[in-house]
Amino acid sequence: MRGLLKMTVSAVAHTFGHVPYRCLSGRPPAPLGGRILTNPKDIFHHNMWDHVQWSPEEMEKARQKAEENSREQIPLEEQVRYDRDANKYWDRFYDMHQNKFFKNRQWLFTEFPELLPQGCDTSRTPEGQEASVPACPELRKTLHSRTDSQQGDSPFPSHDVLRETQQHNAFPGQHASFRILEVGCGVGNSVFPIINTIRGSDAFLYCFDFSSRAIQLVREHPDYDPTVCHAFVHDICDDVAVFPFPQGSLDVIAVVFVLSSIHPERIQRVVNRLAGYLKHGGIILFRDYGRYDLAQLRFKKGQCLSENFYTRQDGTCVYFFMKDEIHRLFTNAGLEEVQNLEDRRIQVNRGKKVVMHRVWMQSKYRKPLSTPGC
Template sequence: MKEVEETEEGFYSFSSQDSRELSEDDLQKLAKQTIVTDFKRNKLEIEARKNWDKFYHRNRENFFKDRHWSAEDLKIICPDIDFEQEIKYLEAGCGVGNMMFPLVAELPNLKLFAFDFSENAVKLLAERASELGLKVATSVVDLSIPSISSPFEEKVDLATLIFVLSAIHPDKHKVAAENMRNLVKIGGTIVVRDYGVNDHAMIRFGRDARLGDRFYVRQDGTRAFYFELEELSEMFEAVGFKCVSKEYLHRITINHKKNLKVPRIFVQARFVRES
């Protein structure tokens, strides 16, 4: 997928099978990062849902912008899917629907399903869907808890996980992948995009923000994990998916006025359920 970076001064982008190499300055910043106490790590895990509910209560639908790149790029990453036919589509970790609503505006044959960890997010999404006259099956779901059943009556053809897995404790990533398997039909697709190792945001965390290897807490209590591409593909392959494509997405935002180049790194992959 090609993502549009909205910046005043401009950007450029490319994809590769490797993340970026760190500079000496980056390495020094990483060396200064300190791991938080066990007490804080445990507290953040216990309060994960509460922190996301607070986030959506505070920001409502104003924090994230709609992802208007999604329809064109889904067609590119899934060229074998006929979007002229009815497609059962799930936005997993939907937030307030910033991917789903622009997507259905361009692909009206989608049958919509959505869930999120945050009850507040799902409520906001349902309100917007009602205002737009859209029918969306919604649920509050915690992907990190083992489950053998789906909250929906049907398995979907296509699901997206956009910056979702990174918010889950890395010890529970495989559980999340297993749960996604229960939601997608055999032959169905999951498209993942998330934060990649050595992303600028990972480097700029200061002291008392590191929870573990590539795992951090933001000031609002929400968390972010930064993936290596291989571990992402191995995780889904271990639970019955085939990796069709995978890449690091390099987005370098350029601000000429401030003479800044900010290297953003994301992982992106498509997985098809085989068993």
């Protein structure tokens, strides 16, 4: 196992031939990252190196390890609880870790500049500035009054309330000209960098998670601002559950380390549903675990649910993607490829002198400006 997770310095020398580049529509190619290891002797000078190429031998060892830890699968009758009780496992996770487990994703705007409306400056410090996106006091009053009377102490509106407000053409962020949705926001590690950047612009952020504990932590955060953000509880796998905004109303949907937690058989339906909420010309930004990432190779026998889909010790689940299946998922939903790449890196523990392979998938898919045949 240790041999799979480590790379010798001599092996690193073979990993840097062709350097992959990001393909951005309408822009010249830009590298994934600027930290390239040109001299293997420098490997322990930094914590991360970009643009890593694996040798055929390393790829085969990783494939064999994944095959080995997938050989013994959890019986189907036991797998049901991981799907049925997924929100309970994530509630327990957030109860235990609060907002201390993940760091804020400050890399968001470098990799996904599409998250921000044109002219929004990521270098400014917007805290304390007044948002220009007007709130909707009538809607807020309706939601709070109906929520208090119908849901007891719950701070979140029911689907009936959301459906009623949509029927009256009132919804949070309706006055915004640029609308962003973050799927599976957790405790807000993407939410708050976005809030603090769009505050003062004509943008509005929606974010949801199916863990009520996670949304509670988001709404209790001192940077949470209901004039620019609406956080709500929602299960993306529930086809009947209602979103608090109409179809075709979103400019950007961020799906970052979310689809991997969903059973592979459900992912296509989820992507299809999300695509329906994009405006024509709107874009889905995707980042998640890639096949043979360190996290996959670390799983022990008996943790596999199905091919490349595992359960962690805490009951949460994770799937590891390939580039071609990501392309199928999004194009089957009627979207066009802007970017689809494997982000392979070397992660270094300089204290322990350990070198590890990380693999992430990063993609951007756009809804066509017009429907074919129209």
